[in-house]
Amino acid sequence: MKGLVDKLRGQALLERLAAQDSEAFAEVYDLYVDRIFRYVVLKLPTQEDAEDVSSEVFKRLWQYVCDGTKVVDNLNALIYQIARNLVADYYRNRERKPTVSADDFPIEIADERQLDVVRSIEHGIELTQAIQQLPTDYREVVVLRYIEDLSTDDIAQIMGRTKGAIRVLLHRATQLLRQHLSHHDPARPQSEV
Amino acid sequence: MTLRDHNLKYELRRLQAITPRPEWKAAARQQLLMHVRATQEPVAAGARLRVHLFWHGVRRTVLQPASLLLVMLGFTLSSSLLVNAAYYSLPGDRLYGLKIGLESTQLAFARGNAKQAELQITFAKHRLNELAAIVARPSTSPEVKQAQVAETVLRLKDQVTSAQQQVRSLPEQGNSAFSLALAVDSDASELAASLNRRAKTMPPDFRAGIQEAVDSMESTSLSALATAISSTATGTDPVVDNHLADSLWDKVQGVQLRVEAAQQEARMLPSGDPAHAAATKLLVAANTLLAEASVAVQAGQFAVAVQAVAAAKDAVKTADLALAEALAVSANQESEVEVGATATVTDQLLDAPGETATHTQSFIPETTEEVLP
Numbered sequence: 016m017k018g019l020v021d022k023l024r025g026q027a028l029l030e031r032l033a034a035q036d037s038e039a040f041a042e043v044y045d046l047y048v049d050r051i052f053r054y055v056v057l058k059l060p061t062q063e064d065a066e067d068v069s070s071e072v073f074k075r076l077w078q079y080v081c082d083g084t085k086v087v088d089n090l091n092a093l094i095y096q097i098a099r100n101l102v103a104d105y106y107r108n109r110e111r112k113p114t115v116s117a118d119d120f121p122i123e124i125a126d127e128r129q130l131d132v133v134r135s136i137e138h139g140i141e142l143t144q145a146i147q148q149l150p151t152d153y154r155e156v157v158v159l160r161y162i163e164d165l166s167t168d169d170i171a172q173i174m175g176r177t178k179g180a181i182r183v184l185l186h187r188a189t190q191l192l193r194q195h196l197s198h199h200d201p202a203r204p205q206s207e208v
Numbered sequence: 209m210t211l212r213d214h215n216l217k218y219e220l221r222r223l224q225a226i227t228p229r230p231e232w233k234a235a236a237r238q239q240l241l242m243h244v245r246a247t248q249e250p251v252a253a254g255a256r257l258r259v260h261l262f263w264h265g266v267r268r269t270v271l272q273p274a275s276l277l278l279v280m281l282g283f284t285l286s287s288s289l290l291v292n293a294a295y296y297s298l299p300g301d302r303l304y305g306l307k308i309g310l311e312s313t314q315l316a317f318a319r320g321n322a323k324q325a326e327l328q329i330t331f332a333k334h335r336l337n338e339l340a341a342i343v344a345r346p347s348t349s350p351e352v353k354q355a356q357v358a359e360t361v362l363r364l365k366d367q368v369t370s371a372q373q374q375v376r377s378l379p380e381q382g383n384s385a386f387s388l389a390l391a392v393d394s395d396a397s398e399l400a401a402s403l404n405r406r407a408k409t410m411p412p413d414f415r416a417g418i419q420e421a422v423d424s425m426e427s428t429s430l431s432a433l434a435t436a437i438s439s440t441a442t443g444t445d446p447v448v449d450n451h452l453a454d455s456l457w458d459k460v461q462g463v464q465l466r467v468e469a470a471q472q473e474a475r476m477l478p479s480g481d482p483a484h485a486a487a488t489k490l491l492v493a494a495n496t497l498l499a500e501a502s503v504a505v506q507a508g509q510f511a512v513a514v515q516a517v518a519a520a521k522d523a524v525k526t527a528d529l530a531l532a533e534a535l536a537v538s539a540n541q542e543s544e545v546e547v548g549a550t551a552t553v554t555d556q557l558l559d560a561p562g563e564t565a566t567h568t569q570s571f572i573p574e575t576t577e578e579v580l581p
Contacts (some may be wrong), residue, residue, distance in 0.1 A: 036445040037244045044237055070236050077244055138220045143223070161220035172253065192215065 020199050023171055025090030032080040033087075039120055043090070050163055051098050057146065068105060072098045079138035090174035091165060099155070100172060145195035160185055260574035298341050298346070299356040326483050328367045329395040335364035336399055340406055346541045351457045361421040364403075368396055372428045386448075389436035393429045393455060400425035401462075423525060430459060430518050449508060456505045460498050461518045466524045467494050474529045476538075483534030484531070490527035494520040 028046075032037030051072050056065035075097045080087060087093050133139040146154055155174060159165045167185075171178045290303070294310060297303040311331050318324045342348070343357045375389050399421045407418040433455055440448055470491055477484040501516035 035248045037241060037248065040244045041237070041241060044240060048233055048236070053224065053226045056226060056228075057223075062229075066236070069228065070240065072581055073236075073240050074243060077240075077247070081247075133223075133226065135220075136225055138219060139223065142300050146220075157220065160389045161217050162223050164221070164224075189216070196216070 017160075021091065022089065026088060029080060029087055029090050033083055035081055040073075040077060043094075047094055048073075051094065054095065054098055054158060054163055056164070057143070058154070059105060064105065068098070069103050071101055075101070075170045089114070089169065089172060092169045093162070095159065095165070095169070097175045119174060141177070141196065145192055148195050149188060149191060152184055153191060155186045156181060157192060221276075253319050298338050298345070299359050300352065319379050321374040324423055325388055325392060327372040328371035328374065329392060329399075332364050332367040332394075332399055335360050335367065336402055339403070340578060343409075344404075358417050361417050365401075365421050365424045368399065368425050368428045370433050371396070375432055379413070379418075386436050386439045389432045390451070391435060391453075393432035396425045396429035396432060397455075397458065397462075400429060426521065427461070427518075430514060430521070433459070434511070434514045434518075437514060449510075452510050453505050453508075456501070456510060456513050456517065460501050460505070460513075462496065462522060463517060463520045466528070467491050467498070470524055470527050470531060473535065474527075477531070481538075482501055482536060487527040487531045487534075490530070492522045494523040494527070497523065539569075 017101060028043055032043065048069065052065055052069045055072070059065045072094065076094055079085075080095065102139045133143055136142070141163050146157060149157065150205065152174070156170060160167070161171045165173070166183070167178050167181045169180045169201060174181065181202070263279065290306070291310065294303040294306040297307050311327075311334075315324060315327055317326050338360050339357060342353055342360065345353065348356070371392050375392050403418060403425065404422050407422065432451070437452060469569075470487060474484050474487045474491070477487075497516045497520035501513045503508070504513035504516060
């Protein structure tokens with residue numbers, strides 16, 4: 016039911032965005048800014064990069080919806096898809112410069128404030144480190160499903176996979192994450208996840 | 209509390225506490241809103257966009273599986289309701305054309321003469337039901353009813369005749385021709401009997417046309433029976449022989465009943481009336497033919513019996529026509545006398561039988577042999 020309400024709300028916002036309603040844009044921003052920033056910051060090396068990319072996500076969303084050449088009916092999926100593409104663009108540009116690949120990039124939460132937030136969460140550091148050790152796709156599904164709380168439908172749309180593929184990916188990602196966490200804490204049994 | 213005591217999914221959700229700096233959030237919001245307002249299109253373009261958006265909305269709504277399902281359901285429902293309404297329509301109704309059109313389509317798609325003949329008989333039964341419904345209609349004027357009855361009877365005759373033609377076009381020998389001919393015989397006979405019964409409940413104005421249709425169906429039935437007889441070897445299968453004999457007996461009895469009814473009508477005319485004499489002669493001939501038919505049936509000569517019954521039927525039909533005309537003239541004469549017609553006119557009619565008698569005379573064969581097969 017909650018999913019349906021969110022979807023309908025998203026559709027109403029999309030309609031208003033397509034009509035170039037700046038108030039609707041402000042509502043979308045308020046609704047998604049924390050989520051998009053969190054999604055991005057867990058993937059990018061610095062808070063500044065995350066802030067820049069997050070801003071760009073909202074700009075692209077406005078352009079995309081106002082362009083009106085494509086039918087959009089899922090705001091959730093669209094906004095995360097834009098964020099995902101921009102993160103990919105970010106790493107592509109970094110590779111050209113060049114540095115390291117996206118998978119190997121050592122994600123660190125450099126910002127003191129964010130570090131404080133993470134530290135304030137029990138086992139926050141271990142969790143973020145375990146997530147960062149996951150391959151890109153695994154990290155993606157774990158973040159979208161368990162942190163961003165998206166449905167498998169939405170995740171399938173964002174990642175361009177089938178729902179079945181997402182479920183398999185999620186299962187494997189959870190197993191791997193459990194292994195990583197048991198390395199951090201050898202006393203933790205794998206079946207606890 | 210250690211890591212092991214926590215549910216991993218719950219722990220991951222706690223990372224939702226990660227949020228951006230409030231100052232960045234506010235600044236970014238302001239900047240983005242400025243950007244958005246700067247890029248908003250003028251009003252005219254907005255109107256175009258609204259139209260575009262409207263069609264977007266329509267397209268999205270229409271393309272939803274549920275919407276498509278509803279549209280398909282609505283289409284199917286309305287189509288079936290329309291076809292259903294057409295099925296129960298009568299001549300003069302708006303949907304009657306559709307009903308006839310659907311029947312023609314069904315006929316066009318029917319493969320083979322046998323299937324087409326079956327369909328023609330089915331449609332003829334529809335016409336029969338329509339006749340009863342037309343007569344029972346309370347809101348239609350008698351003139352309109354008469355026209356609709358005439359139209360329906362004509363269509364009914366055509367369909368029964370077409371069925372008979374389909375039967376004739378089947379290969380002469382073979383089970384399919386035999387069974388189909390028997391089916392057409394039985395159906396046409398049943399249709400004729402039903403129509404005859406209904407004609408009795410109808411106003412007199414409608415009866416003449418209906419009687420013609422009854423005759424036509426009886427002829428079709430006889431003709432189908434003749435086809436059935438010619439398409440099978442009689443005398444080899446007792447079941448087949450019994451069936452044919454029963455069918456012929458029914459026909460002999462049917463014609464016999466008509467002979468008796470005509471004899472009663474003839475008694476209503478003065479014995480000196482030429483029409484009376486002519487009709488009596490024809491009815492005697494019909495009785496003779498029926499007797500011959502009975503003997504032929506008993507002897508297993510079914511083909512001979514069919515010909516005798518057909519000839520007897522023709523004789524009764526001719527007698528009926530002569531009697532109907534004479535009775536009509538007689539009724540007119542009586543009514544003229546009743547209203548005080550002049551004696552001169554009455555004398556003239558009595559002195560000279562006039563055209564009616566001459567016409568009636570023409571029906572009378574010279575000998576009964578003329579009507580014998």
